[in-house]
Amino acid sequence: MSRLTIPAREDAPATSQPMLDAVEKQLGVVPNLFRLVGTSPAALEGYLGLNAALARTLDAKTRERIALAIAQANGCDYCLSAHSYLGLNLARIDEVEIALNRAGHSGDARADAAVVFARKVLEARGKVSDADLAAVRLAGFTEAQVIEIVATVALNVLTNYINNVAETDIDFPVVLADAA
Structure with a gap:
């Protein structure tokens, strides 16, 4: 059972309601994470805004691959469950690729560079080496995309931490992260 209250959809603050409506329109449901974060309209607005902005720049497969790598590294069972489902069903990533992503890699060379870099950003708390930066650039990522990868890491750390604190009902x- 979640350690923080996950309000029923109709009990969310009024300011969060239109944002939760948009989530429901996009996903067909309002997952527990969104209802939980929606207890703070400011946090929900910030999360959804950054998520939407990054969705316009990095493709869905890259974002899901990074999310899986970060959730695994942070031991976030909720995010690992959500992104495994989204990876399979929305981004159309197969189970072999999901396993590689959880291990911080990809079967695709360019995607591997992004996932490896994302994990290094997480593990080094942003203090990556010149070689780490050179590797992601060599794979064809622009400086703007490097920033977007870092922002994707940060966005996923946010949800991992919220879910780890709350022990959000999946x-x-x-x-499970420990089942890898």
């Missing part, structure tokens, strides 16, 4: 097929 409302996706359960995938």
